[in-house]
Amino acid sequence: MAIDELVRKEDLEICEVVQKGIESGAYTQGRFSLTENCVHHFQLRIQKDLASIFPKLPVDSPSI
Numbered sequence: 001m002a003i004d005e006l007v008r009k010e011d012l013e014i015c016e017v018v019q020k021g022i023e024s025g026a027y028t029q030g031r032f033s034l035t036e037n038c039v040h041h042f043q044l045r046i047q048k049d050l051a052s053i054f055p056k057l058p059v060d061s062p063s064i
Contacts, residue, residue: 032040
């Protein structure tokens with residue numbers, strides 16, 4: 001349990017720092033790097049599953 005608590009605390013701190021960086025305006029969305037193929041594959045699978053649940057947004061609609 002102590003190791004689990006430590007890992008969750010580290011993850012929370014990392015997530016908070018990443019969120020601050022995203023909100024700083026310095027981050028812009030971009031393509032995946034070649035080392036992120038597993039993340040890209042996972043997101044494509046989620047997108048495919050969600051497409052069957054939610055209708056597609058109109059093309060001129062801002063993305064959320």
